[in-house]
Amino acid sequence: TLVIGGAGSLMLDLYGWESVFYVSGLLSVLWAYCMWKYLLKGEGPIITLESLGSGGPQSKLSKRHWLRLFKQPAVCAVIVTHLCTASTFFTLLSWLPTFFRDTFPEAKGWVFNVIPWLVAIPSSLFSGCLSDHLISQGFDTASVRKLMQFFSMGVSSVFTLLLCGNTTFPWAVTFVSATMGLTTFSHSGVSVNVQDLAPSCAGALF
Numbered sequence: 001t002l003v004i005g006g007a008g009s010l011m012l013d014l015y016g017w018e019s020v021f022y023v024s025g026l027l028s029v030l031w032a033y034c035m036w037k038y039l040l041k042g043e044g045p046i047i048t049l050e051s052l053g054s055g056g057p058q059s060k061l062s063k064r065h066w067l068r069l070f071k072q073p074a075v076c077a078v079i080v081t082h083l084c085t086a087s088t089f090f091t092l093l094s095w096l097p098t099f100f101r102d103t104f105p106e107a108k109g110w111v112f113n114v115i116p117w118l119v120a121i122p123s124s125l126f127s128g129c130l131s132d133h134l135i136s137q138g139f140d141t142a143s144v145r146k147l148m149q150f151f152s153m154g155v156s157s158v159f160t161l162l163l164c165g166n167t168t169f170p171w172a173v174t175f176v177s178a179t180m181g182l183t184t185f186s187h188s189g190v191s192v193n194v195q196d197l198a199p200s201c202a203g204a205l206f
Contacts, residue, residue, distance in 0.1 A: 008023075009110035085149075085152060085153060085191075088153070112176065116177045116179075116180040121184075124184035131188035145188070156182035159178040
């Protein structure tokens with residue numbers, strides 16, 4: 001995201017939008033090849049239709065009472081919170097370039113496309129270290145998850161509201177960077193909370 005956000009803005013100005021799609025596509029193919037070659041050692045898992053339809057034991061996941069699980073207040077809270085967090089993040093992701101273009105038409109695209117992500121990446125790592133540290137110090141896991149989510153949704157919204165006023169370009173970038181950085185605290189909040197609530201089916205529930 002950081003590479004395409006920064007280099008992509010420059011390529012867009014110099015070579016057109018096609019270059020962004022071609023480069024990101026080639027990088028994705030290269031990444032997939034490296035994963036297959038060096039992590040899977042060229043022997044990726046092969047799942048055939050026959051193996052799926054064989055009379056083996058049914059997975060535990062298929063026997064679970066999903067309706068009973070979805071009736072749990074904690075699970076419903078996680079689903080709603082995750083929807084709100086994801087909607088906020090992708091709204092910011094798609095809306096911010098338009099906001100800066102309309103509000104600050106003379107601003108360089110690579111500035112407001114790169115700086116927030118330069119803040120977001122270490123912020124996400126910091127939130128993970130902070131939550132692990134708090135849990136290791138004896139704090140309740142649920143309380144730590146709620147605290148991380150409070151920073152992600154509550155505190156970040158304060159900086160978003162500050163954008164509604166008359167701000168200069170540097171302050172707007174600062175507020176957006178703070179918003180994006182704090183939003184990543186959800187990676188230590190609701191994003192991993194499903195593993196605390198239902199570890200045996202966290203992947204499917206997520």
